[in-house]
Amino acid sequence: MGYPNLGGEGGRGGDVWFVARERTTLKNIREKYPQKRFVAGTGANSSVKALKGEKGKDCEVHVPLGISVLDEDGKQIGELNAAGERFLAARGGLGGSLATNFLPCKGQRRTVHLDLKLIADIGLVGFPNAGKSSLLSKISHAKPEIANYAFTTIQPELGKIMYPDYKQISVADLPGLIEGAHANKGMGHKFLKHVERTKQLLLVVDISGFQLSIKTQFRTAFETILLLTKELELYKEELLTKPALLAINKMDLPCAKDNLDELMTQLENPQDFLHLLEEEIIPANTLEFREVIPISTYTGEGIEELKTCLRKSIDEQAEQMNEEYRKKKLLLLQTSKEEQINRSWHS
Numbered sequence: 001m002g003y004p005n006l007g008g009e010g011g012r013g014g015d016v017w018f019v020a021r022e023r024t025t026l027k028n029i030r031e032k033y034p035q036k037r038f039v040a041g042t043g044a045n046s047s048v049k050a051l052k053g054e055k056g057k058d059c060e061v062h063v064p065l066g067i068s069v070l071d072e073d074g075k076q077i078g079e080l081n082a083a084g085e086r087f088l089a090a091r092g093g094l095g096g097s098l099a100t101n102f103l104p105c106k107g108q109r110r111t112v113h114l115d116l117k118l119i120a121d122i123g124l125v126g127f128p129n130a131g132k133s134s135l136l137s138k139i140s141h142a143k144p145e146i147a148n149y150a151f152t153t154i155q156p157e158l159g160k161i162m163y164p165d166y167k168q169i170s171v172a173d174l175p176g177l178i179e180g181a182h183a184n185k186g187m188g189h190k191f192l193k194h195v196e197r198t199k200q201l202l203l204v205v206d207i208s209g210f211q212l213s214i215k216t217q218f219r220t221a222f223e224t225i226l227l228l229t230k231e232l233e234l235y236k237e238e239l240l241t242k243p244a245l246l247a248i249n250k251m252d253l254p255c256a257k258d259n260l261d262e263l264m265t266q267l268e269n270p271q272d273f274l275h276l277l278e279e280e281i282i283p284a285n286t287l288e289f290r291e292v293i294p295i296s297t298y299t300g301e302g303i304e305e306l307k308t309c310l311r312k313s314i315d316e317q318a319e320q321m322n323e324e325y326r327k328k329k330l331l332l333l334q335t336s337k338e339e340q341i342n343r344s345w346h347s
Contacts, residue, residue, distance in 0.1 A: 011053030013092025013107040014040030018069060018114075020080035021062040026116055029061065040107070043095045056092055063114060066197060070113040077112070081119065115193070120158060120172035121314055123198030125228055127219075128212065130204045131249040133157065134297035136173040139307055161307055169314055172198060192235040200313060201244040203228055203287070207256045207263070207294075221248065221259060222266040222273065223281060230283040237285075243317055246289040247306055252296040260294055267292065 016038050030036075041057030069078040069087055078087040093107035124132040140159030157173040174194050195201065205225055211218040219227060225246070232239040246267075248260060266273050270286050291309040295302035 011043030011095045012055045013043045013095075014056030014058045015088055015092045015107075016040050016059045016090040017061065018063045018067065018078075018080060018087045018089055019060050020065050020067065020083055020085045022065065022083050024062045024064045026064065026114065029063065029114070033061070038089070040090070040092055043092065053095055058092075061089075064116060066117045066119045068115040068117065070115055072111050072113075074113070117193050117197045119197045120170040121199050122169060122171045122202050122310060123195050123200070124171060124173045124204055125195065125201050125232070126204035127206075127210045127224060127228070130206050130210065130224075131297050132173045132204045135204060135247065135249065135295070135303075136171060138297050138300070138303050140171055161310065163307075163311060167311065169310060171202075171310075192232070192239075195232065195239055196236065199242070199317060200310075201232075201239070201242050201287075202247055202310070203244060203289075204247045204249055206250050207248050207259045208250060208253055221263050222270075223277060225267075226270075226277070226283060226286075227281050229285075229287050230281060233283045233285065240283075240285055240287060243313055244287045244289055245309060245313060246292045247302075248292065248294045249297060251294045251301055252298045256294075264292070 038059050038061050040059040043056040044053035063080060065081055065083060067080045068076050069080075069089065071077050080087055089112055090108040090110055093105040124136065126132050136157060136159045140161050159171050159173070161169045161171060163169075172194060203225060205221050205228075207221050209218055209220045210224050229240065248263065250256065251260070267289070274282055290313050293302050293306045293309055295306055297303070
């Protein structure tokens with residue numbers, strides 16, 4: 001804030017804004033503001049030249065798209081999802097004037113957390129080593145690091161599927177989920193918060209089953225699907241309302257064909273098989289898959305079919321949302337017309 005010299009008005013202090021920008025990363029912010037302090041300019045004191053002091057310079061911090069702004073208690077106070085969106089993080093103090101009894105007021109000072117969630121059309125969901133990174137590199141131009149150990153993907157990777165008609169679909173490969181992720185085991189919450197921002201889910205499952213380590217239990221492909229569903233459900237039930245597809249990977253392995261026949265039978269009537277499993281792995285609701293596609297990232301089997309299915313599913317969802325939007329608009333028009341008729345009838 002500015003001081004009110006000579007009976008004038010002090011300028012207001014500058015504000016601190018977060019502004020969403022394309023091609024900005026949290027790393028950029030860290031490099032530009034190593035102290036993680038964002039300070040706006042001080043309002044000018046009134047003077048002989050200017051009895052109304054100038055407002056202090058605003059501080060604009062460029063942040064990536066998909067940022068949630070949280071207060072010290074972890075409560076969300078704002079989010080920025082589209083380029084150009086702005087959030088006022090701290091307001092500058094009022095300059096000394098009649099309204100403030102000529103006493104300048106201090107500006108806001110607050111601590112906030114910036115939390116980034118990826119925004120993608122498709123989120124790959126699967127246990128470590130299901131082949132998600134290999135699949136991402138097969139269907140898109142992403143070059144994820146692929147290593148043969150349990151926690152393969154440490155950072156979320158984003159790739160784009162390019163179609164001949166120039167349509168693009170973004171796919172996020174998220175760090176491998178493990179049993180107990182909802183309780184924040186492993187990288188649980190780091191993984192699951194990104195799933196919230198994807199339009200659809202693609203579960204990737206190893207046809208031969210999965211075992212995290214010698215100490216943990218072996219899980220069949222069917223049990224793996226139930227466990228993944230359970231983890232999503234325990235973290236946030238709404239995740240199960242997202243459209244979902246299932247890619248069954250490693251079809252090049254011996255016995256894959258027999259395992260697939262058994263799995264398809266189990267998926268058609270899951271209720272008939274649940275009594276054979278422990279209760280803690282059974283979700284309250286099972287996921288309905290729009291498509292089940294057997295693939296092999298090793299031989300390339302089913303990859304083109306999978307790309308076609310993902311495109312179809314995304315297009316259908318967009319059409320459905322457009323239809324719902326049109327219906328809402330129509331309903332609003334009809335309501336306002338009825339109101340106009342009622343008004344003219346009464347008058």
